[in-house]
Amino acid sequence: xxxxxxxxxxxxxxxxxxxxxxxxxxLLLPACRTRTSxxxxxxxxxxxxVGPWEIPSLDPLSSGSQFMRMQVTETLVDAAGDGTVLPGLxxxxxxxxxxxxxxxxxxxxxxxxxxxPLTAVSAMPSLKRALVEPGSLALAPVERMEASGNxxxxxxxxxxxxxxxxxxxxxxxxxAPSSFGPNGEVRSIxxxxxxxxxxxxxxxxFTVEAFNGWRGDPPTIRHATYLSISRAETRALMAxxxxxxxxxxxxxxxxxxxxxxxxxxxxxxxIPRTIALKLNSGMPCxxxxxxxxxxxxxxxxxxxxxxxxxxxxxxxxxxxxxxxDGWHNPHLAPLATDPTQARMLLxxxxxxxxxxxxxxxxxxxxxxxxxxxxDRPELPLLSSVIQEQLRQVGLHIEVNIGNSGDxxxxxxxxxxxxxxxxxxxxxxxTPLVTLIGDFGEHGGDWGAMNWHSPELASLFDALIFSPDxxxxxxxxxRVTEVLQSELPVIPIAWYRQTVTxxxxxxxxxxxxxxxxxxxxQIRWASSPLTARIGGIQ
Amino acid sequence: MTVACIIxxxxxxxVLVSLLVSTLSFFMMRALPGDAAMRVAAARxxxxxxxxxxxxxxxxxxxxxxxxAIALLSWWRNVLRLDLGTSAxxxxxxxxxxSHQLGCTIRLALASMGIALVAGPLIGLLCGLWPGGAFDQIxxxxxxxxxxxxxFILGLLLxxxxxxxxxxxxxxxxxxxxxxxxPAITLAVGLTAGLIxxxxxxxxxxxxxxYFAFARTKGLSLGQAxxxxxxxxxxxxxxxxxxxxxxxxxEGVVAVETLFAWPGIGHxxxxxxxxxxxxxxxxxxxxxxxxxxxxxALADLAILAIDPRRR
Numbered sequence: 001x002x003x004x005x006x007x008x009x010x011x012x013x014x015x016x017x018x019x020x021x022x023x024x025x026x027l028l029l030p031a032c033r034t035r036t037s038x039x040x041x042x043x044x045x046x047x048x049x050v051g052p053w054e055i056p057s058l059d060p061l062s063s064g065s066q067f068m069r070m071q072v073t074e075t076l077v078d079a080a081g082d083g084t085v086l087p088g089l090x091x092x093x094x095x096x097x098x099x100x101x102x103x104x105x106x107x108x109x110x111x112x113x114x115x116x117p118l119t120a121v122s123a124m125p126s127l128k129r130a131l132v133e134p135g136s137l138a139l140a141p142v143e144r145m146e147a148s149g150n151x152x153x154x155x156x157x158x159x160x161x162x163x164x165x166x167x168x169x170x171x172x173x174x175x176a177p178s179s180f181g182p183n184g185e186v187r188s189i190x191x192x193x194x195x196x197x198x199x200x201x202x203x204x205x206f207t208v209e210a211f212n213g214w215r216g217d218p219p220t221i222r223h224a225t226y227l228s229i230s231r232a233e234t235r236a237l238m239a240x241x242x243x244x245x246x247x248x249x250x251x252x253x254x255x256x257x258x259x260x261x262x263x264x265x266x267x268x269x270x271i272p273r274t275i276a277l278k279l280n281s282g283m284p285c286x287x288x289x290x291x292x293x294x295x296x297x298x299x300x301x302x303x304x305x306x307x308x309x310x311x312x313x314x315x316x317x318x319x320x321x322x323x324x325d326g327w328h329n330p331h332l333a334p335l336a337t338d339p340t341q342a343r344m345l346l347x348x349x350x351x352x353x354x355x356x357x358x359x360x361x362x363x364x365x366x367x368x369x370x371x372x373x374x375d376r377p378e379l380p381l382l383s384s385v386i387q388e389q390l391r392q393v394g395l396h397i398e399v400n401i402g403n404s405g406d407x408x409x410x411x412x413x414x415x416x417x418x419x420x421x422x423x424x425x426x427x428x429x430t431p432l433v434t435l436i437g438d439f440g441e442h443g444g445d446w447g448a449m450n451w452h453s454p455e456l457a458s459l460f461d462a463l464i465f466s467p468d469x470x471x472x473x474x475x476x477x478r479v480t481e482v483l484q485s486e487l488p489v490i491p492i493a494w495y496r497q498t499v500t501x502x503x504x505x506x507x508x509x510x511x512x513x514x515x516x517x518x519x520x521q522i523r524w525a526s527s528p529l530t531a532r533i534g535g536i537q
Numbered sequence: 538m539t540v541a542c543i544i545x546x547x548x549x550x551x552v553l554v555s556l557l558v559s560t561l562s563f564f565m566m567r568a569l570p571g572d573a574a575m576r577v578a579a580a581r582x583x584x585x586x587x588x589x590x591x592x593x594x595x596x597x598x599x600x601x602x603x604x605x606a607i608a609l610l611s612w613w614r615n616v617l618r619l620d621l622g623t624s625a626x627x628x629x630x631x632x633x634x635x636s637h638q639l640g641c642t643i644r645l646a647l648a649s650m651g652i653a654l655v656a657g658p659l660i661g662l663l664c665g666l667w668p669g670g671a672f673d674q675i676x677x678x679x680x681x682x683x684x685x686x687x688x689f690i691l692g693l694l695l696x697x698x699x700x701x702x703x704x705x706x707x708x709x710x711x712x713x714x715x716x717x718x719x720p721a722i723t724l725a726v727g728l729t730a731g732l733i734x735x736x737x738x739x740x741x742x743x744x745x746x747x748y749f750a751f752a753r754t755k756g757l758s759l760g761q762a763x764x765x766x767x768x769x770x771x772x773x774x775x776x777x778x779x780x781x782x783x784x785x786x787x788e789g790v791v792a793v794e795t796l797f798a799w800p801g802i803g804h805x806x807x808x809x810x811x812x813x814x815x816x817x818x819x820x821x822x823x824x825x826x827x828x829x830x831x832x833x834a835l836a837d838l839a840i841l842a843i844d845p846r847r848r
Contacts, residue, residue: 048712053583054808057627062581133594134578134586171586203627203808204800205712227710229798230808233693234709241700241708375584405575408589424585437588445588 046207046223047505049517050238051248054203054228058186060126061135064170069517070208070226072113073173073191076104076123076152077164079429081512082325083272085164089118089174089192090152099159099465104152104167111213112176113196120147125184126174127152136169139433159465165428168515194219194520204228219520221505232377239264239500246508246517247500251377252310258500265501269510270323272426273495274316275382277370278407278419281488282450285365285417290349292487296335297342298393299386305493308381316491319483320425323512326473327431329480335491342393351394359394367396372420373404382492383420408445421446422495426513435479436460439488448488456482540838547834551827556616558826559819563612566815567605573813574601580626580812599625612819621823622816624809631820635802639824641711642790642801646828648717649724649786650779657729658775661736665771666759668741677737680730688789692723692796709798720797724789728782735778739771746770772843780836787829802828 049070055063060073067073078088090104110118124147130137131145141157154163166172176190189197194216195208207225210218227244229235236254239247242263250258259266277295279286286292301315317334320327351359360366370387372379380401387397397418410416423438423446425431438447439456459482462475483489501508507523566573574596579587581595596602603611615622621631664673683691699719700708707713743749744767752762791803798804802821809817 056580057629061586062627065583134582134588134591201711201800204798205710225712227712227798229709230804231796231798234696234796234798237693237696237701238708241696241704243700243708375579403571403576404579404584405572405587405592408575408587408592409572412589427585 045221046225047221047245047502047519047522048243049224049226049246049248049519050229050235050244051226052228052230052232052235053249054230055200055206056203058189058200058202060129060173060175060186061171064173065514066206066226067189067191067197068170068173068193068515070206070224071193071195071516071519072189072197072208073170073175074193075168075170075172075174076106076127077167079165079168079513079515082323083327083426083429083513084325085168085429088168089123090167093164095163099161100156102154102156102163104154104164106150106152107215108150110192110215112178112192113190113211113213114176114178115213116176116178118174118192120150120152122177123147123152123174125177125180127172129184130169130172135171136166136428136433137172139437140166161464161466162428162430162432165430165433169428170515195224198223216520220523221519224519236500239502242502244500245502245505248497250498250500252308255310255498263503265503266498267501267508267510268496268498269512270313270321271495271497271512271514272321272324272431273422273424274319274321275379275420275422275492275495276316276319277386277490277492278411278416278421278447278449279451279488279490280414280417280449282414283364283417285361285368288349289486290345291351291361292490294342294345294349294393295390295395296487296490297338297345298390298395299490299492300337300389301335301492302337304382304385308378308385309493311496314493314496316493318480319489319491320431320480321494324425324431327425327476327480329477329484331477332480332484335484339389339393346393346395353394357394358391358396367398368417370397370399370418370420371402371406371410371416372399373402373406375404376422379420379422386420386492411443411445411449414450416449420492423447423489429513432460432463436464439483443488451486451488453482453486453488540841543834543837543841547830547837551830554826554830555823556613558822559612559616560609562818562822563609563815564605566810566813566818569813571813573815574599576811576813577601577625580808580814595625621820624817625814626809626812626817631816634805634817635820635824638800638802638805638821639828641799642794642803642824642828645717645720645724645794645799645801646786646790646832648721649728652721652725653728653732654779656725657732658736658772660729661733661775662740662768662771664733664737665740665744666763668737673737676733680733683726684730686726687792688723688727689792689796691726692719692793695719695723696797709796711798711800716797716799720793720799723797724786724793727785727789728779731778731782731785732775736771736775739774740767743767743770769843773840776836776839776843780833780840783829783832783836786832787825790825 053066055066057063075088076090078086080086089107089110091107093102093104095102106118106120112118127145129135131142132138140160140163143155143157145154174192179186179188179190181187194211194214196211198207198209200206205225205227210222232251235247236250236258238244239258240261258264279292281287302312305315306312318329318332322328346359351361354360354366370383372383374380383399387399390397407419407421425434427434438444441452441457443449443451456479459475459479463472466472497510499510504525505522506525507521509518509521511518574592578592578595623630624634660676664676667673696708699706706719707716710716749762749766752766790801791806794801794803795807802824806821809821
């Protein structure tokens, strides 16, 4: 207070104060680091990619997927659109006869964007980071990993045939040693891909340009910028205005409008993500497989896909969508809708009508809680529809909308009854790794709960321990049959990634595993200086 | 009251308000349902990679299971050392993150205030000069209607008009030098609508006053009377209104920055709440409070400059 009184006595007049304040404001005014304030000026031969994903940090575990999608960084193993693993920075790989040692031989002549050569030693710091959860290599029983000549040697505690697929995950992307600070923190993104980073304005955007030292054909698109926009409405309007060349993450409500726009092309690809109901099979309500089948029969997936997802083909007929080649089983009888049969199955399973007209099982299932979350905006809507469809067969469901973390927490605490979730089976090119976690002995945060199938466990063992791949197709088929028959999780709908493509580019193709935007394949539809449609000149 | 007194008072207020709002936000975030560790882990690694084990690692790293009292005391102790901690998601110092975002927000706030302070009083004065006329009635109705439109809806309408239909301005982001225009207009429109009404009433009351009638009687033209006696007197309520309405500006920043993907503190606050990044929430809330106090202090100083009776 004394300081305040002293300040009051300072012999300065109003104008002097105003000058002081103005100078102070200018000095203290922090910069708004936009590209126009010094980092980069937009070029007309540049494409703009818009998506919902921010770049919170440079850590590959956090934002690595964005740099990989923009083809700045690469992994040892690549993946085709059908999930087949392909050589990436590793030209080839092999495993020992006991399946415990894997050798990944690096491609020769690869250079990082800083000019340094890719060697086994220079790749090790990046790979060792992925051994820590939630890095993909933490999913494998890795004993040790070392560099030897031009090879990365991975020693396992037990055989693990899907190991190469783990090396396709963005958490294993290879950064140059110059990317890391003294404490191992990532300070810059220096990769080996066809594009190199020019500027980053975290968390919103980064700009890349073609890397002249790229080992393949030089890209046609020389400059590209990724811009994160969190609101789906804004992304759709960016597409509609022609200001963005590629826009990812479109909401169903905007799609019909965008499809009618002659200046925008809408491309779509089915992705290996499935909306499903996770049931607590340890509860008396869902212990009986007849109840789980009845719930499945009560759900009208076609109507849900048409009305909520605005895409009738997204109604799930089984857990894995057709894009998961080798795991989607065309011979399975599709999941059907039949409320009458659902009521009969419930009656067979012992469900009886209560005085309120709804069904109950032994006095413990008169009302069941369905938990879902808002992170995927379609889930709360879906939960209401499912609530109503289950009510029509006599099951009373209370919907509780919370956070995505509530489902794993409920799983661990054993309190979850029903969870409505979206599960990505394409985290790595084979869903096997995800399935082992989801349907193993103890179930998984995003998989089965209090449900175990010895047959499934032996099938997983067969798939993991057979390095030569013999009998894998039959084992995979049987896995899908068990899951379809037992329904520890009930598939509702599949997902489709929908993207708008501006008229000035061509050659766009979509990766079902969302690993890359395939910028290197994109061409100018005509001269970039004249083909801009509706955008800012 | 002297200038120094105003500044000293606002400085004391700034300290108290900062501590209060950051403490309130701390308790509000603690009161939210759900597991904070899971939210932070999802923001760091994406929802697909989050498991309960990953969340446990985050919980241990950030000491999220600390008792509330200890966590709060630790926060206060750090604040007194001018250390706002590090973001739970990015691990970057909160001060660095907020200073970047604050720069963007100040740029947006100044641009929108500039638009509002030119357009609002100008239209209001023209309305006030001929109250009850067609111009006055049209603008009063328009101002009421515009004021009722939420900034989010207004922003969408502006994007449709200027970006989609006319292809004249960028829809979002900060990639172009004209990116500021649409968010600034969206934020300014509500403030302008209020200013029109206040400026109109202020000038009407000035033109109906005895001293204004005397000025005209002694032979001054309408323009001369306005410049010498009218504008300064009308400016006092207008400036006071701006000071009060700054809360509207700060509130609007959150919606407008999110809609236009403008990387300011409003945008950061939404993401921090979504990710349950408590240090970032406290940092951004403090920055917003300080911005409000700084702008209020400027409004006070402006009134002092305009009205010598208050010095």
